[in-house]
Amino acid sequence: MAKRIRLDKSIVTASDRLAADLARRYDAAGVLVLNLMSSPGAGKTTLLEQTARALGSRFRMACIEGDLATDHDARRIAEAGMPCQLINTGGGCHLNAAQVGRALDAYRLDDLDILFIENVGNLVCPAAFDLGEHRRVVVSSTPEGDDKPAKYPVAFRLADCVVLNKIDLVRATDFSLEAFRGYVAGIKADLPILELSCKTGDGLAGWLEWVAAARAALGRRPAPAEE
Amino acid sequence: MAKRIRLDKSIVTASDRLAADLARRYDAAGVLVLNLMSSPGAGKTTLLEQTARALGSRFRMACIEGDLATDHDARRIAEAGMPCQLINTGGGCHLNAAQVGRALDAYRLDDLDILFIENVGNLVCPAAFDLGEHRRVVVSSTPEGDDKPAKYPVAFRLADCVVLNKIDLVRATDFSLEAFRGYVAGIKADLPILELSCKTGDGLAGWLEWVAAARAALGRRPAPAEE
Numbered sequence: 001m002a003k004r005i006r007l008d009k010s011i012v013t014a015s016d017r018l019a020a021d022l023a024r025r026y027d028a029a030g031v032l033v034l035n036l037m038s039s040p041g042a043g044k045t046t047l048l049e050q051t052a053r054a055l056g057s058r059f060r061m062a063c064i065e066g067d068l069a070t071d072h073d074a075r076r077i078a079e080a081g082m083p084c085q086l087i088n089t090g091g092g093c094h095l096n097a098a099q100v101g102r103a104l105d106a107y108r109l110d111d112l113d114i115l116f117i118e119n120v121g122n123l124v125c126p127a128a129f130d131l132g133e134h135r136r137v138v139v140s141s142t143p144e145g146d147d148k149p150a151k152y153p154v155a156f157r158l159a160d161c162v163v164l165n166k167i168d169l170v171r172a173t174d175f176s177l178e179a180f181r182g183y184v185a186g187i188k189a190d191l192p193i194l195e196l197s198c199k200t201g202d203g204l205a206g207w208l209e210w211v212a213a214a215r216a217a218l219g220r221r222p223a224p225a226e227e
Numbered sequence: 228m229a230k231r232i233r234l235d236k237s238i239v240t241a242s243d244r245l246a247a248d249l250a251r252r253y254d255a256a257g258v259l260v261l262n263l264m265s266s267p268g269a270g271k272t273t274l275l276e277q278t279a280r281a282l283g284s285r286f287r288m289a290c291i292e293g294d295l296a297t298d299h300d301a302r303r304i305a306e307a308g309m310p311c312q313l314i315n316t317g318g319g320c321h322l323n324a325a326q327v328g329r330a331l332d333a334y335r336l337d338d339l340d341i342l343f344i345e346n347v348g349n350l351v352c353p354a355a356f357d358l359g360e361h362r363r364v365v366v367s368s369t370p371e372g373d374d375k376p377a378k379y380p381v382a383f384r385l386a387d388c389v390v391l392n393k394i395d396l397v398r399a400t401d402f403s404l405e406a407f408r409g410y411v412a413g414i415k416a417d418l419p420i421l422e423l424s425c426k427t428g429d430g431l432a433g434w435l436e437w438v439a440a441a442r443a444a445l446g447r448r449p450a451p452a453e454e
Contacts, residue, residue, distance in 0.1 A: 039267040040350050041371025068351065070377050091381055093320065093351040121378070123267050124295065124320040124349050142394065143370035144268025146287060150297050151348070152267060154318055166370065172399055173370075182395075 006210075015129060018097035022104070022132030025106040029109030032215045033117065035133035040121035042141040043165035045073040046198040047207070048116055052082035054208050059113040059215065061111035064103045066095040066120045073118065082116075083107070090109055097132065114215055123148070127155040135214050141166040142175040156187045161194065161210060168197040241357060244382075249331070249359030256336030259442045260344065262360035264382055267348035269368040270392035271301040274434070275343055279309035281435050286442065288338040291330045292389070293322040293347045296390035299437040300345065309343075310334070321352040323404040324359065341442055354382040362441050369402040376410035383414045388421065388437060395424040 008029060026033045036044045053060065063084040065074040076087035085103040087095060100117065107115070117133060118125040138159040140148055143166060149156045156162065162184055170177065177195070184191055194210060196203030239353040263271045275290060282288065290311040292301040301313035312330040314322060327344065332415045334342070344360060346353040367375055370393060376383045383389065389411055397404065404422070411418055421437060423430030 039348070039371075040375055041266060041368075067378055069380050070374070072374055072378065091351075091355075093349075120351070121266070122320075122349055122351050124318075124347065125352065128318075141268075141370065143396065144266075147297070147299055148267055151294055151299065153296050169370065169396070169399060172396060179281065 001036045015097055018101060018131040019130035022097055022101055025104065025109060026132060026134070029112070030218065031109050032114045032218045033133045033216065034114065034121060034135050034137055034211070035117045035131050036137045036139060037119045037126045038121060038139035039123045039124065039144055042139045042144065043198050044118050044139050045076055047079050047139060047163060047165065048118060049080040050204055051208065051211065052077065052080035054204070055211065056081045060111060061114045061116065062107055062112050063116045063118060064100055066116045068092070068120060069160065082226050088098050089120060092124050093120060093130060094129050096129055100131050114211065123152045123155050127158055132216065137161050137163060139163045139165055142169045143173045146176045146180040147183055149180070149187050153187050156184060156191065159188070159191060161192050163207060164193055164195045165198055167195050167202060168200050204211040244388055245328060246357035246359040247330055249324055250389070252331065252336060256339070257445065258336050258339045258342050259445045260342045261361045261362050261364055261438070261441065262344045262346060262358050263364045263366060264346045264350065264353045265348060265366035266350045266371055267334060269366045269371065270425050271345050271366050272303055273305050273387060274366060274390060274392065275309065275345060276307040277425050277431055278435065278438065279304065279307035282438065283308045287338060288341045288343065288434060289334055289339050290343045290345060291327055292345045295319070295347060304388070310363055316347060320347060320349050321356050322346050323356055327358050341438065350379045350382050354385055361445065362387040364390060365389050365392045369396045370400045373403045373407040374410055376407070376414050380414050383411060383418065386415070386418060388419050391420055391422045392425055394422050394429060395427050
């Protein structure tokens with residue numbers, strides 16, 4: 001068991017070095033990079049489709065899409081007007097910095113304002129892998145239940161923003177907004193929660209403002225989260 | 228990269244040996260073991276609560292509950308009348324055979340008919356770890372979208388049964404039952420799909436029958452899934 005731990009540590013260290021290289025590439029080009037994480041089906045792709053349509057005339061945006069298999073999501077995002085590079089992990093449970101580094105080569109970063117990374121649908125493993133991003137966004141959704149922040153604390157603790165999607169289903173799913181907000185505050189005080197529905201458009205303006213503000217604040221990286 | 232792959236292989240082999248030990252313990256005691264996997268919030272715990280209430284007078288049942296953090300789900304299952312041993316993985320993305328082996332020591336297996344293992348909420352990693360179980364159940368839910376079998380093929384390919392939960396939300400989520408069935412058939416022909424709602428009780432009888440049939444068939448392990 002001790003041996004296993006040593007191996008994992010050395011892998012993480014190599015990965016952190018690659019992530020730092022990515023961060024330097026982003027900053028040299030002046031592109032804001034947002035890493036989106038969630039459970040399968042929480043709505044990351046729909047959020048990016050809406051973002052492409054709403055902000056496409058204001059920012060030059062692109063996406064790196066991570067999926068175990070299929071090009072379903074990459075096609076949807078591209079059809080919404082955002083260029084999208086697909087990484088099929090073939091079973092891999094998260095995106096790593098080496099994969100993102102290779103996918104980046106498809107873009108002229110100098111020509112971009114914002115790059116979105118849609119991570120593999122998994123509320124556990126992606127949180128452990130730094131991709132050099134400026135901000136992390138966790139997308140949660142009401143049908144998953146209001147206690148997910150308490151049950152998956154690492155992803156929420158390392159997030160800079162929580163999008164709570166599918167608020168149109170609050171009543172149909174017995175979801176308590178109050179309980180959800182309490183669980184989030186218990187994990188990380190002052191973590192912003194953006195409550196919205198990608199389906200109805202309710203609350204979407206708050207997300208678009210958050211993205212624009214993050215873009216405006218580029219250069220000021222947030223302080224590292226405490227462990 | 229080649230080195231990384233070699234390490235993973237040797238870890239899996241040790242894990243497989245432990246899983247084979249577990250399988251022998253289950254069979255010596257004559258207890259049916261079902262390993263439940265899903266995305267966070269698909270409804271594994273609610274399904275087990277319903278199962279405890281519906282089959283509690285017919286079978287002697289117990290549960291091993293895997294969660295990164297909290298005892299929320301373990302308490303719910305115990306309150307529904309099914310003894311439950313909690314494994315908090317502290318960030319670990321799946322249950323492994325060593326953890327299950329230790330949790331098993333809390334039970335007299337000879338006194339059980341059915342043991343449920345509720346795995347960590349993650350549609351990727353748990354599929355790669357054999358816990359010696361007789362059957363694997365993947366729980367999917369309509370709000371996650373109808374293309375999840377195509378996007379997370381490994382979990383579905385290795386499953387013996389798919390429970391599609393939250394069918395009360397089909398209309399509210401634009402979920403296509405026809406598309407879902409097609410994706411499942413594309414991954415593994417003849418994989419049974421049990422469509423139900425743990426909330427309304429619709430379709431629950433089909434699941435209870437499937438569990439009872441699996442219990443009746445104990446001793447006849449299914450043929451290994453093709454890779």
